[in-house]
Amino acid sequence: MYGAPLSGQAKKMMLLGSGELGKEVIIEAQRLGVETIAVDRYASAPAMQVAHRSYVIHMLDGEELRRIIEQERPDLIVPEIEAIATQTLVELEREGYRVVPTANAARLTMDREGIRRLASETLGLPTAKYAFADSLEELKAAVAEIGTPCVIKPIMSSSGKGQSVCRTPDDVEHSWNYAMEGGRAKMTRVIVEEFIRFDSEITLLTVRSVSGTTYCAPIGHIQKDGDYIESWQPHDMSEAQIREAEHIAGAITEALGGTGIYGVELFLAPDKVYFSEVSPRPHDTGMVTMATQDLSEFALHVRAILGFPIPSIRLLTPGASYTLKADRESAKFRIGGLEEALAVPNSQVRVFGKPETKVGRRMAVALSSSDDVEQARKQAKEVASCLRIEYTE
Numbered sequence: 001m002y003g004a005p006l007s008g009q010a011k012k013m014m015l016l017g018s019g020e021l022g023k024e025v026i027i028e029a030q031r032l033g034v035e036t037i038a039v040d041r042y043a044s045a046p047a048m049q050v051a052h053r054s055y056v057i058h059m060l061d062g063e064e065l066r067r068i069i070e071q072e073r074p075d076l077i078v079p080e081i082e083a084i085a086t087q088t089l090v091e092l093e094r095e096g097y098r099v100v101p102t103a104n105a106a107r108l109t110m111d112r113e114g115i116r117r118l119a120s121e122t123l124g125l126p127t128a129k130y131a132f133a134d135s136l137e138e139l140k141a142a143v144a145e146i147g148t149p150c151v152i153k154p155i156m157s158s159s160g161k162g163q164s165v166c167r168t169p170d171d172v173e174h175s176w177n178y179a180m181e182g183g184r185a186k187m188t189r190v191i192v193e194e195f196i197r198f199d200s201e202i203t204l205l206t207v208r209s210v211s212g213t214t215y216c217a218p219i220g221h222i223q224k225d226g227d228y229i230e231s232w233q234p235h236d237m238s239e240a241q242i243r244e245a246e247h248i249a250g251a252i253t254e255a256l257g258g259t260g261i262y263g264v265e266l267f268l269a270p271d272k273v274y275f276s277e278v279s280p281r282p283h284d285t286g287m288v289t290m291a292t293q294d295l296s297e298f299a300l301h302v303r304a305i306l307g308f309p310i311p312s313i314r315l316l317t318p319g320a321s322y323t324l325k326a327d328r329e330s331a332k333f334r335i336g337g338l339e340e341a342l343a344v345p346n347s348q349v350r351v352f353g354k355p356e357t358k359v360g361r362r363m364a365v366a367l368s369s370s371d372d373v374e375q376a377r378k379q380a381k382e383v384a385s386c387l388r389i390e391y392t393e
């Protein structure tokens with residue numbers, strides 16, 4: 001039971017991170033009458049444009065984070081990105097605040113080391129071989145141990161930032177410099193991972209709610225330079241692969257605990273399913289669920305974290321998503337081609353409303369549905385190809 005937004009008796013949700021995924025979370029929360037507060041490092045972020053209030057703070061600064069949380073006293077603190085002062089969230093949770101799904105899940109997934117050690121060393125889940133390094137010298141030794149090709153990533157980064165494939169020992173220095181430029185926090189540690197030659201990769205959206213643990217139909221996706229380009233649902237998998245994928249997703253989400261949606265990323269190799277990483281929140285490749293499921297991943301997250309039941313999740317149709325990315329930096333641009341894009345049948349577009357473009361920044365996504373998943377992929381790609389960014393400065 002809760003009162004109307006802004007009445008003083010409302011259920012208050014504070015989102016830490018206000019990008020395209022958070023925007024949809026806020027919309028779903030408002031559909032259930034929740035008061036919403038959006039926080040991010042820059043003004044006019046997508047979720048801020050639909051929230052009741054917003055704040056611009058440096059979310060890696062524990063003091064700033066605590067100040068805003070104590071001022072607002074939200075019922076739910078919902079991390080939307082990894083780069084947050086998670087130690088402060090752990091303390092606030094101890095003091096009685098509710099962090100989604102748990103402060104410990106946010107802490108462990110904030111850096112690749114925490115979640116990788118939990119998955120591999122504590123739970124014994126299959127992962128690529130890995131090692132960590134804090135300097136170029138250590139990285140050379142780590143690459144020699146793992147072998148080439150290998151993948152090198154800052155331990156704190158997302159959407160492929162600072163990530164590169166190291167093909168020969170001669171590439172190590174370049175990979176190190178690239179990781180140092182791309183990492184989010186002032187952290188120099190990197191992870192080196194064995195390069196997995198997978199046939200395909202998926203996100204298994206896993207929902208933990210009062211109704212138990214439920215798995216959405218697997219989402220296949222293609223990534224370029226560590227960032228997602230297109231996704232589709234369902235992805236064709238054998239029974240054995242589905243069983244193994246659900247086993248891995250069940251184990252990692254059980255260990256992280258709490259309620260909400262998790263995006264479990266898995267690599268499908270001919271004879272093995274590998275755990276890659278997990279988001280304790282909606283996943284970018286899961287935007288496709290806005291076109292395919294009765295409850296999108298955002299609706300599921302909100303329902304689960306509010307403690308409401310999720311008796312069923314229905315895949316209504318196969319579907320696909322395809323991203324629109326910027327190719328230069330600009331604060332003056334327009335997004336065009338919507339007339340042509342929306343003329344493609346069974347298709348939709350989400351324009352995120354980000355105030356600035358950057359090289360590789362995701363600005364919009366095309367969504368399509370069809371009885372046939374391959375047809376849906378073609379349509380989504382066609383829709384995205386109609387969209388264009390016109391830079392006016």
Ligand SMILES: Nc1ncnc2c1ncn2[C@@H]1O[C@H](COP(=O)(O)OP(=O)(O)OP(=O)(O)O)[C@@H](O)[C@H]1O
Nearest residue numbers: 128151157158159160161193194195196223226227
């Ligand atoms: N060990 C690996 N072997 C082969 N490919 C890999 C490996 N690690 C990562 N990749 C490729 O790079 C992509 C991005 O990697 P990863 O998910 O670790 O990065 P990320 O920055 O956390 O991305 P996001 O935040 O978008 O999930 C993977 O989806 C996969 O396509």
Ligand SMILES: NCC(=O)N[C@@H]1O[C@H](COP(=O)([O-])[O-])[C@@H](O)[C@H]1O
Nearest residue numbers: 017018019020021022158159284361
């Ligand atoms: N893979 C993670 C992911 O997709 N996160 C989404 O991108 C936003 C940041 O975008 P920006 O870097 O363009 O500001 C985040 O706020 C989240 O919505």
Ligand SMILES: [Mg+2]
Nearest residue numbers: 159265276277
């Ligand atoms: Mg990933």
